[in-house]
Amino acid sequence: MPAPSEFRYIAKKRRTKEDRRFIAGAGNFAADRTIPGMLHVALVASPHAFARIVSIDAATALTLPGVKAMVTGEDFVRATEPLMSGLDVPKVRRYPLAVGLVRHVGEWVVAIVADSRALAEDAAELVDVEYEPLTPIMDPEAALDAGALVVHPDHGSNVLFRRKFVWGPVEADFRAAEHTLSFRTRWNRSSTVPLETFGALAAWNPATQLLDIWASVQMPKYPDQLARALRLPGNAVRVNFDVDVGGSFGVKRGLKHGVLVGHLARKLGAPVRFIEDRLENMRGGDAQGPDRIFDMGVAFDRNGIIRSLRIRALDDVGAHAGRAPLQLGKPVGAIVGPYRIGSVEYEAISVTTNKTPQEAVRGFGQSPTNFALETAVDRVAQALKLDRIEVRRRNLIRREEFPYTIPSGSTYDSGDYHTVLDKALARAGYDELLRRRDAVRDAGKLAGIGISCCLEPSGGNASFEPLFNPKNETTTWMEGCSIKIDLTGTIVASMGTSSSGQGHETLVATVIGEILERDPETVRVVHSDSLTAVPSNSPVGSRMAIMLGGAAAGAAKKLKAQMIAIAAHNLGLAPGVVVYNSGDVAASDDSARKIAWDGIVEIAHRKFHKLPPNTEPGLQVTHAWEVPTGGTLPTPDGRVQMYPCYAFEAHIVYAEIDRITGEVALRKYAVGHDCGTMINPDIVHGMVYGGIAHGIGAALYERFAYDDSGQLLSGSFMDYLIPSSHEVPDVEIVDHCTPSPLTAFGQKGSGEAGYLGAPAAISSAVNDALAPLGLNIASLPMTGPVLADLIAKTQGKTA
Amino acid sequence: MSRHEITLTVNGRRHTANVEARVTLVDFLRDDLRLTGTHTGCEHGVCGACSILMNGKPVRSCLIFAVQAADADIVTVEGLAPDPETLSILQDSFWETHGLQCGYCTPGMLIAARALLNETLSPTEEQIRDAIGGNLCRCTGYKPIVEAIKLASMRMRQSNEAGGKYAGAE
Numbered sequence: 018m019p020a021p022s023e024f025r026y027i028a029k030k031r032r033t034k035e036d037r038r039f040i041a042g043a044g045n046f047a048a049d050r051t052i053p054g055m056l057h058v059a060l061v062a063s064p065h066a067f068a069r070i071v072s073i074d075a076a077t078a079l080t081l082p083g084v085k086a087m088v089t090g091e092d093f094v095r096a097t098e099p100l101m102s103g104l105d106v107p108k109v110r111r112y113p114l115a116v117g118l119v120r121h122v123g124e125w126v127v128a129i130v131a132d133s134r135a136l137a138e139d140a141a142e143l144v145d146v147e148y149e150p151l152t153p154i155m156d157p158e159a160a161l162d163a164g165a166l167v168v169h170p171d172h173g174s175n176v177l178f179r180r181k182f183v184w185g186p187v188e189a190d191f192r193a194a195e196h197t198l199s200f201r202t203r204w205n206r207s208s209t210v211p212l213e214t215f216g217a218l219a220a221w222n223p224a225t226q227l228l229d230i231w232a233s234v235q236m237p238k239y240p241d242q243l244a245r246a247l248r249l250p251g252n253a254v255r256v257n258f259d260v261d262v263g264g265s266f267g268v269k270r271g272l273k274h275g276v277l278v279g280h281l282a283r284k285l286g287a288p289v290r291f292i293e294d295r296l297e298n299m300r301g302g303d304a305q306g307p308d309r310i311f312d313m314g315v316a317f318d319r320n321g322i323i324r325s326l327r328i329r330a331l332d333d334v335g336a337h338a339g340r341a342p343l344q345l346g347k348p349v350g351a352i353v354g355p356y357r358i359g360s361v362e363y364e365a366i367s368v369t370t371n372k373t374p375q376e377a378v379r380g381f382g383q384s385p386t387n388f389a390l391e392t393a394v395d396r397v398a399q400a401l402k403l404d405r406i407e408v409r410r411r412n413l414i415r416r417e418e419f420p421y422t423i424p425s426g427s428t429y430d431s432g433d434y435h436t437v438l439d440k441a442l443a444r445a446g447y448d449e450l451l452r453r454r455d456a457v458r459d460a461g462k463l464a465g466i467g468i469s470c471c472l473e474p475s476g477g478n479a480s481f482e483p484l485f486n487p488k489n490e491t492t493t494w495m496e497g498c499s500i501k502i503d504l505t506g507t508i509v510a511s512m513g514t515s516s517s518g519q520g521h522e523t524l525v526a527t528v529i530g531e532i533l534e535r536d537p538e539t540v541r542v543v544h545s546d547s548l549t550a551v552p553s554n555s556p557v558g559s560r561m562a563i564m565l566g567g568a569a570a571g572a573a574k575k576l577k578a579q580m581i582a583i584a585a586h587n588l589g590l591a592p593g594v595v596v597y598n599s600g601d602v603a604a605s606d607d608s609a610r611k612i613a614w615d616g617i618v619e620i621a622h623r624k625f626h627k628l629p630p631n632t633e634p635g636l637q638v639t640h641a642w643e644v645p646t647g648g649t650l651p652t653p654d655g656r657v658q659m660y661p662c663y664a665f666e667a668h669i670v671y672a673e674i675d676r677i678t679g680e681v682a683l684r685k686y687a688v689g690h691d692c693g694t695m696i697n698p699d700i701v702h703g704m705v706y707g708g709i710a711h712g713i714g715a716a717l718y719e720r721f722a723y724d725d726s727g728q729l730l731s732g733s734f735m736d737y738l739i740p741s742s743h744e745v746p747d748v749e750i751v752d753h754c755t756p757s758p759l760t761a762f763g764q765k766g767s768g769e770a771g772y773l774g775a776p777a778a779i780s781s782a783v784n785d786a787l788a789p790l791g792l793n794i795a796s797l798p799m800t801g802p803v804l805a806d807l808i809a810k811t812q813g814k815t816a
Numbered sequence: 817m818s819r820h821e822i823t824l825t826v827n828g829r830r831h832t833a834n835v836e837a838r839v840t841l842v843d844f845l846r847d848d849l850r851l852t853g854t855h856t857g858c859e860h861g862v863c864g865a866c867s868i869l870m871n872g873k874p875v876r877s878c879l880i881f882a883v884q885a886a887d888a889d890i891v892t893v894e895g896l897a898p899d900p901e902t903l904s905i906l907q908d909s910f911w912e913t914h915g916l917q918c919g920y921c922t923p924g925m926l927i928a929a930r931a932l933l934n935e936t937l938s939p940t941e942e943q944i945r946d947a948i949g950g951n952l953c954r955c956t957g958y959k960p961i962v963e964a965i966k967l968a969s970m971r972m973r974q975s976n977e978a979g980g981k982y983a984g985a986e
Binding site: 032033035036037038039040041042043044046048049135209210211212213214261262263264265266294295517518519520699700702703704705706707708709710711733734735739741742743745747748771 | 836838839846851852853854855856857858859860862863865892893894896897900903907908910911912913914916917918919920921922923926941944945946948949950951952953954955956957958959960961962
């Protein structure tokens with residue numbers, strides 16, 4: 018594998034293909050598309066967290082001019098199948114609209130369809146729904162109690178999944194340990210909250226029996242799920258992937274949205290569109306993230322070497338199952354983080370409550386897990402009065418130990434954690450930071466330095482599916498790409514997924530350019546639709562640089578081989594004695610004896626008589642690539658190779674806390690990052706910066722807060738606080754490159770970078786700042802008011 | 817619902833329209849004029865995705881009604897470039913620093929930056945962060961946006977281009 022500097026286009030500063038249209042205001046988002054005669058949906062949402070629906074009266078609403086229809090959950094029970102669930106919980110049934118019970122505030126109850134959104138909203142206000150309120154369950158621990166009310170009575174319990182995994186001699190390691198400690202951390206609900214809400218438009222054509230969908234979607238197997246739910250053949254649903262998605266970071270799944278408009282479009286024989294408003298997105302969009310309590314036990318020796326972990330993770334998925342509970346499964350693949358920890362017990366518990374359903378969020382459960390692990394490392398250092406960095410150095414897996422297999426069965430591909438940590442410390446100016454912190458403390462203020470060392474598992478496989486659901490035998494999570502060279506000699510590549518800012522067109526063009534030695538600028542990359550698409554599992558799990566990049570590389574290599582064979586045949590030479598150079602093919606020993614790119618293309622497209630025997634005319638190939646290391650089911654004790662590649666990041670952050678307001682100011686932030694070869698460094702860096710901004714939100718500001726009656730208290734951007742350019746500091750990245758041995762160019766994933774380590778690092782800084790007061794805090798977000806109250810108590814007064 | 821006839825200038829073109837009193841300016845721009853570059857993010861004036869220039873000042877088009885824009889001179893993201901085949905220096909600078917990812921907040925960011933650069937072509941980092949402080953971005957962590965605006969200001973100081981012929985910076 019060439020070093021990054023030896024690539025022609027890869028790892029170089031290059032402008033993206035996508036940015037041009039966005040800066041011109043010419044993006045093509047779901048809400049930008051209209052079809053003549055298009056109807057609009059408004060929803061009547063539940064005001065109660067838990068209630069029985071007694072009656073629905075829409076008679077007045079339907080008399081308004083321009084109102085076309087109203088539907089309730091019963092309509093979907095008759096005409097559709099329940100929405101997919103990731104677990105084996107057949108009695109946790111769900112349709113786009115509530116049936117019988119409402120289970121969270123904001124749950125969709127009635128859909129009104131009208132000529133305009135405004136008319137539909139007018140009508141929705143006239144719908145009269147009578148409810149019989151029930152007592153909601155808002156606390157995940159209370160939901161576990163035997164006597165608790167059950168959110169899904171047919172299921173019989175609030176427990177969706179519960180399993181205790183034991184990997185290695187945990188009991189013995191804890192018995193033999195010189196020290197143990199235990200603590201609880203709380204990762205409260207937040208999410209990635211993209212600025213674009215979810216939108217979907219459906220059009221049914223009775224003449225072709227085809228349902229077209231345009232949606233702001235980022236979801237594996239979305240077309241198949243839609244077709245199943247709508248009781249349509251798979252080839253009667255065409256999901257158009259040329260929709261630009263305005264941010265997703267995991268959450269834009271929108272199955273219920275697609276089924277809603279798909280069903281309405283068929284029923285009404287007209288195009289139907291639904292675009293969430295902000296409140297609908299926040300409380301009814303099923304886009305909230307993990308909501309987790311960790312009970313941690315750590316066994317370690319006097320030198321700070323961690324021997325074993327006990328982790329109990331209780332996750333509150335909200336009112337419905339969906340795919341979210343699997344977010345407890347993915348962290349199994351990096352359950353010891355970047356550390357040499359010999360044994361682990363992991364109890365994963367997923368419960369329902371009367372909160373908005375959870376959805377996949379950047380990292381799929383890894384960021385909360387990393388936060389718990391890093392808190393454990395800090396606690397060990399604190400207990401032994403050892404330096405936090407030294408404790409990390411002692412426990413980090415060493416460069417020469419790769420490939421390294423962790424107790425839960427995953428093998429880490431490569432890494433150089435000590436070097437990356439050292440680079441981050443150097444970039445942060447760690448010694449100077451220590452002096453600065455101590456000087457600020459001497460002046461009577463609160464200041465702290467935070468550290469985190471975290472993994473980003475990447476190359477997204479779905480091994481957590483069979484791990485958490487034995488009926489699911491999914492062992493491939495392939496990705497495909499097809500390429501053709503047309504008669505004019507230009508290259509067109511297509512992928513079977515939409516993008517939400519990850520720069521996939523740039524990725525594919527760069528990879529193809531690298532292999533075929535053609536300027537990526539000249540490569541057109543399109544998002545095909547689900548009927549013409551090659552298989553894709555969408556951009557989840559930090560997978561596309563690896564998987565789509567690998568598929569594009571595989572397809573380009575096939576094309577190149579075909580071009581070489583055609584040229585060699587026409588030169589009267591064996592393919593082994595010709596040289597391919599930027600698309601021209603010449604004899605190895607005589608560069609004048611050659612056929613140029615255009616000549617090869619001409620032969621392939623027009624001159625069958627000049628093609629080698631048994632050669633398909635034209636130049637077009639498809640390549641579907643299996644996840645490297647994929648293909649096997651978990652062992653009975655739950656060991657599994659989760660993702661193939663493991664990127665590493667070391668965060669160093671310096672923070673000061675205002676004693677009165679509790680406000681945390683991040684004064685310095687440096688991160689060492691190693692994701693192997695960066696195909697486009699600007700794209701990777703952008704994701705790291707953005708991921709850290711997300712992490713800052715999760716650590717300090719963002720929370721989906723509920724009151725005891727189940728009302729969402731932060732349904733707008735006035736209450737759900739997203740970091741602005743004032744809160745996000747000037748983050749400095751220092752790169753390192755340990756190539757992955759498993760991928761086409763040594764690349765690893767980076768889509769979740771930053772977010773996986775920032776909350777842990779910021780929590781570490783806050784706790785370092787609070788330490789002189791004898792305080793610690795293990796609950797996120799660490800908002801100003803929370804910290805102010807905590808600090809005030811040490812001063813003998815309350816805020 | 818009462819309707820009103822309004823005349824306004826958008827990206828240098830005069831439009832006369834009959835609008836419902838309750839229609840917001842952003843809906844009017846997107847639905848009636850089909851200028852879909854202006855986006856809605858929150859529709860309560862926090863995120864800044866719907867920012868436009870109104871008589872040279874940045875305004876959240878979700879917070880005013882179309883009727884309030886009668887007789888106004890409006891510039892949307894579509895009006896920042898000299899022509900459809902060319903980008904302004906500001907837009908090109910966003911491309912150069914990859915000052916965006918999904919592109920959804922980008923039109924609002926460009927408008928906020930344009931308004932700042934109309935005031936000064938030598939903004940400090942603090943002024944830049946202030947100018948975009950009311951525009952949320954979930955992708956970039958802001959740094960590549962700040963870099964884009966710095967780069968644009970430097971290039972514009974050295975250029976004859978005023979940065980878009982309707983942007984009021986001549």
